[in-house]
């Protein structure tokens with residue numbers, strides 16, 4: 479799937495994918511071409527710099543009852559008679575540089591004395607957060623025969639299964655490193671959906 483394009487000095491336009499953002503590719507003319515970061519590619523293509531809108535689109539489709547929209551089970555190919563919820567963790571907040579630990583303050587106390595101990599308590603390294611915490615719960619229609627296999631499926635398989643739904647495919651395309659797991663496996667544990675009470 480190609481969404482973006484970059485141009486080479488030679489005048490050629492080269493199609494690129496979101497996954498290639500930041501990489502260096504080679505033009506058919508032989509020259510290396512630096513692919514800009516994703517936010518730049520998105521802006522050039524007339525999209526919002528942060529692809530959060532896909533997450534919002536999914537949430538609004540769920541609210542409107544338009545998801546799941548698949549009629550056949552992506553695993554068995556049989557008709558859909560059950561819904562499984564998959565958590566898609568697109569990006570996690572990466573926290574670095576916490577407060578200095580208790581023992582380092584104790585060490586300062588013995589090394590430099592109580593004045594430094596007070597100073598050390600006052601000087602705290604700021605907590606820094608990198609990235610955004612972006613995640614969404616995505617419902618997927620399956621056939622009950624696939625319940626067991628989807629609960630035991632690998633992240634790779636879950637992604638492949640989700641990719642059958644265009645909007646999920648778009649999300650996974652924008653977040654290739656996303657983590658996916660089954661969040662609602664209760665109907666599967668019971669083995670059947672006939673006793674569901676919702």
Ligand SMILES: [Zn+2]
Pocket residue numbers: 486487488489490505506507508509
């Ligand atoms: Zn070229």
